[in-house]
Amino acid sequence: xxxxxAIGVYSIHAVAQVTGVPQTTLRHWEKAYGLVVPSRTQGGxxxxxxxDVRRITWLKRKIDEDGIQAGPAHALLERELKKVGMVxxxxxxxxxxxxxxxxxxxxTADLEQYFLNKQGYDVxxxxxxxxxxxxxxxxxxxxxxxxxxxxxxxxxxxxxxxKNNPLTKDIPVLVFSVLDVRDRALQAGADAFxxxxxxxxxxxxxxxxxxxxxxxxxx
Numbered sequence: 780x781x782x783x784x785a786i787g788v789y790s791i792h793a794v795a796q797v798t799g800v801p802q803t804t805l806r807h808w809e810k811a812y813g814l815v816v817p818s819r820t821q822g823g824x825x826x827x828x829x830x831d832v833r834r835i836t837w838l839k840r841k842i843d844e845d846g847i848q849a850g851p852a853h854a855l856l857e858r859e860l861k862k863v864g865m866v867x868x869x870x871x872x873x874x875x876x877x878x879x880x881x882x883x884x885x886x887t888a889d890l891e892q893y894f895l896n897k898q899g900y901d902v903x904x905x906x907x908x909x910x911x912x913x914x915x916x917x918x919x920x921x922x923x924x925x926x927x928x929x930x931x932x933x934x935x936x937x938x939x940x941x942k943n944n945p946l947t948k949d950i951p952v953l954v955f956s957v958l959d960v961r962d963r964a965l966q967a968g969a970d971a972f973x974x975x976x977x978x979x980x981x982x983x984x985x986x987x988x989x990x991x992x993x994x995x996x997x998x
Contacts, residue, residue: 787818787826794827798835805835812853829946833916834860840909860917875901876990879920881911881937883929891924894979895986908932912940915947922990923947927956927964935960935967942968951989 795802809816815834817825827835834856841852878900882888885906892902903918905911908929915923923941925934932940934954941947954969961972971985 787828787831789827789829789832791817791825791827794832794835797832798839800835800839808835808838808849808853812850814853814857837913859913875899876922877901877903877918877920878986879911879915879918879923880904881908881924881929881934882906882926884926887926890979891982894982898983898986900986906930908934908937911937915941915950916944919947920950922951922953922986924953924955924986925969927954927958927960935963938964938967938969953985953989 789797791802791805794800795805800808805815808814815827815831815838817827817831820826838849838852838856841847841855842849847855876899878895880888880891880895880902882891882904883906885904888904888906892904895902903914903920905914906929909931911923911925911929912932914920925937927934929937934956938952938954941950941952951970952968953971953973954964954967955973955975955977956964957975959974961974964972970989973981973985
């Protein structure tokens with residue numbers, strides 16, 4: 780997570796307008812759960828960071844769309860932050876390239892992870908579109924691999940959203956699918972497209988090209 784995204788710049792009034800969460804609720808969440816705690820000015824005014832706004836937006840979506848109560852939603856967010864934080868910390872600790880894989884099929888995802896790990900890349904797997912967006916914003920991987928058919932939010936919508944988000948627009952995105960939707964994928968902002976089934980040498984070749992990674996690694 781970059782330092783600038785953790786600097787408080789938004790007033791509570793602005794955050795309430797952007798997220799749709801009332802100021803009274805923001806204050807209650809801060810006091811009751813202590814997970815989104817803004818910084819304070821010398822005059823005592825709350826200042827929320829970009830990270831804070833993303834977390835509040837995530838909480839509201841869980842509450843409104845998934846029907847989760849505020850308490851369990853905060854507990855879920857805390858677990859997610861710990862999980863993705865450990866992934867990013869692990870990759871950074873040994874200088875590894877971190878790749879986010881969004882794939883609906885756990886078996887296929889495990890195979891992709893296996894082949895990428897053999898090349899020395901760290902891999903984090905998510906199994907639905909919304910989680911892909913949330914994790915990309917939080918972890919900021921070096922590369923994102925998206926299946927087109929994802930639960931919750933399609934891969935093309937995920938790709939378009941990531942490319943229109945200042946926080947993730949510069950992350951290379953590789954889209955693949957059993958459907959020949961190359962043109963639609965590129966229109967959505969994908970940097971590359973592969974048609975399934977993908978042979979692992981082609982996958983590694985595409986990954987290296989997107990990362991400008993010419994390092995030869997042992998299998």
